[in-house]
Amino acid sequence: MKEILMMMLADCPYCKQADHMIQELQEENEKYRKLVIRRVDEEVDTKLAASLDYYYVPSFFVDGEKLMEGVPAKEKVQAVLDAALES
Numbered sequence: 001m002k003e004i005l006m007m008m009l010a011d012c013p014y015c016k017q018a019d020h021m022i023q024e025l026q027e028e029n030e031k032y033r034k035l036v037i038r039r040v041d042e043e044v045d046t047k048l049a050a051s052l053d054y055y056y057v058p059s060f061f062v063d064g065e066k067l068m069e070g071v072p073a074k075e076k077v078q079a080v081l082d083a084a085l086e087s
Helices: 013-028 030-034 046-051 074-085
Strands: 004-008 037-041 059-062 065-069
Touching: 004 013, 004 074, 013 030, 013 074, 030 074, 059 074, 065 074
Parallel strands: 004 037
Antiparallel strands: 004 059, 059 065
16 A cells, blocks of 8 residues: 655645545545545645646645646546555
């Protein structure tokens, strides 16, 4: 199981949508509840934000690879969670 890094902003509506989708997926599938999702506000950790290659939030990274960026869709969020489950 790999950690998910979610770059976000506290007042971003798309970040809130992505969080809601994660909650739904965790309710639907127990295996997603065990995942570690590290949420980082890009305005708080500016050094980390500057070191990553992304433009829009939310952006999801697994093992340093960007898997999703921008407007979330449940299928795309699920693909990120599935990628983190892979060993």
